């Protein structure tokens with residue numbers, strides 16, 4: 001079945017089994033490899049991406065559900081290639097990854113979190129992101145999310161013309 | 166007590182004060198009022214209520230009717246992992262929502278259960294840990310049952326796609342012990358016979 005949707009801002013079309021998990025479509029049909037297969041059971045969060053701005057565990061999302069919608073993977077997180085998304089910048093600044101496998105899922109969840117909780121506490125982060133990192137980078141992830149929130153606020157202030165000195 | 170209130174309202178409404186008689190019949194389907202209690206129906210009514218309870222207390226139903234904010238899973242009612250919480254709208258938190266993993270149908274790849282408007286029943290409809298008597302009162306109390314008349318209750322429990330999911334729960338999950346048609350019949354009968362509530 002032909003399914004049309006947007007991937008990272010560009011229109012795309014795939015002809016696959018409508019029940020195929022979006023994760024497979026993204027990785028194998030569209031060749032975007034950032035989104036990872038961890039458990040395949042909606043339990044670890046490695047496959048997290050955005051559909052119309054909300055997070056989804058794409059191993060458990062049939063591609064038919066994204067028909068006509070807008071999908072964003074880590075490859076499309078920064079709108080402008082010259083400027084990293086606050087989450088990407090913070091991840092570099094805090095040197096977060098160990099093996100790196102879980103990180104794209106965490107980053108997509110973090111990007112959503114700082115839009116709905118612009119100044120998150122440790123508790124906000126722990127309560128709202130349940131992804132798993134088997135390397136145990138959670139303390140650095142928490143630091144990076146708080147840093148990303150700060151970068152986001154500063155960027156917003158600058159673009160609003162309020163913080164130029 | 167509750168039935169008495171219904172009864173009083175019905176009597177006042179019909180201007181039949183003075184004709185207080187338990188044989189006055191009002192079909193709840195037409196009037197949204199329960200039939201007055203007829204003690205002769207008690208046994209039949211309680212039997213039907215017992216059947217209704219078998220369904221309501223089955224894991225597929227009661228796991229998503231918690232009295233707190235966390236859904237339960239499995240036949241042992243373990244708390245849902247991943248910090249899942251009902252959130253403001255009973256459909257999850259600000260970041261992770263029920264729909265992050267649960268969609269309109271059971272997922273054949275991950276075996277994650279799904280049905281339209283997957284989410285928790287509102288907190289007022291929490292049943293987990295309540296006694297049968299408490300659940301019976303909650304079912305009949307409009308402030309706790311989503312503002313439903315008995316007729317609305319039958320309709321909701323017979324046609325809502327999330328309720329009906331219980332009988333199509335997907336691989337490895339047991340359906341309620343009573344077939345859906347028998348459940349409907351029992352619910353209808355319990356209400357028709359005046360919704361008798363057990364003493365304890």
Ligand code: FES
Pocket residue numbers: 036037038039040041042043044045046047048057058059060
């Ligand atoms: S791969 Fe999807 S949640 Fe683990």
Ligand code: FES
Pocket residue numbers: 097098099100101102103132133134135136137
């Ligand atoms: S960095 Fe290795 S699993 Fe998270």
